[in-house]
Amino acid sequence: MKKNILLYLSALYFFIFSGYSFSQISENNSLILGTFKITKVIDGDTFKFENLDGSSRLLGIDTEETFKTDDAAAKTDEISAKWDEYYRLEKGENKMPVKTNSPLGYEAMIWAKEFLKDVENARLELEDENRAMDIFGRHLVYMFVQKDGKEINYNVECVRLGYSPYFNKYGNSKKYHQDFIAAQEYARNNKLGIWDPDKKHYPDYEERINWWNKRAEQLENFEKKYSDNENYFNLSDESDFKRLSENVGNEIIVFGNISDVLTKKFPYLLRIPRTKEDTFELVIFEDNANLLNEMEIDNKKEYYTYIKGTLGVYKGKYQIELKDKDQIWIE
Structure with a gap:
């Protein structure tokens, strides 16, 4: 006893x-989603697993896009022969870097298939219960696999070998931030993958990383300053989004990333997506049409914004009407 x-x-x-x-x-x-059999490598950062609906998008990485048809190799060779011109045309008049099929994206997909060919099962971890899926309905996960008797974080390994930068556009990794930083530094120093000047990849990674870092800083700033303030709502946070139902008719401040700006008819709609179908809408009626230019929406679209106003609901969608340019700002 x-x-x-x-x-x-x-x-x-x-x-x-x-x-x-x-x-x-x-x-x-x-936060452990479970152990699953890998059934398909879609590309370097997207996979399918047995008994897990839909596809899964790996956190902290963003491999370049690639052709996925049977003639992917031939198409890749074609754009490789004129890569600089191809990327320039794909970017067009976009102010920010764009995503497009690339030779390095194809290489990353081939590497992923080779790296995982002897791996049957993978352990999947979530980052946060409030951000378990992206707007396309894909599971957001870290993937761990056994290689030569050791468990390897595939996400970090992908960065370490230069097949992806550390992708923190939607926030720094809460679990493996320092691992990603060290992995990216290793790849940079050794000129691997996207850091190899002789390989054909996106030419603007410094610009991308500066952009993503600023967004990550915005998210950390929100967490530090406003996460405990009941009048502030991070629209990418599931628990905050659920709280909106209790605040209809109240003046609140929401925090999110404007994705779509619809101006073909009135009212103008600025949409902050939660899923492909479910969006939070900012509404501008015809009397205030000039607000769109005054608020410089094109510049704000690439970053997280704060919007202040009275919360309403129309046809099942939450919305705030914009009447003054000072209702929307960036910190």
């Missing part, structure tokens, strides 16, 4: 003074 009491007290002492808690353990376990 005394022995059992001593064991209990020892265990209790460990949990109290080591900083662990039963709730933390439960929370960590809840």
